[in-house]
Amino acid sequence: MPQVFGAEFALRFLTCYLDEGLTAGLALLETVRWFAATYRNPLALAYGLVCGLDSRVGTSPQEGTIGS
Numbered sequence: 001m002p003q004v005f006g007a008e009f010a011l012r013f014l015t016c017y018l019d020e021g022l023t024a025g026l027a028l029l030e031t032v033r034w035f036a037a038t039y040r041n042p043l044a045l046a047y048g049l050v051c052g053l054d055s056r057v058g059t060s061p062q063e064g065t066i067g068s
Helices: 003-020 024-038
Strands: none
Touching: 003 024
């Protein structure tokens, strides 16, 4: 994936996850939908295959795995 795409994707994802308080899975879904609607870009779908909608990113070493 192009670096500029990855950076924009990360920014959008982190905005949804941190600022809006969505779960990691929902933040990912919203980011993919935003890229599809705004840029008609299917590359974001590749990131969408990594985790489920209820996935969370832990804040401690014990919680630090996706999907816990």
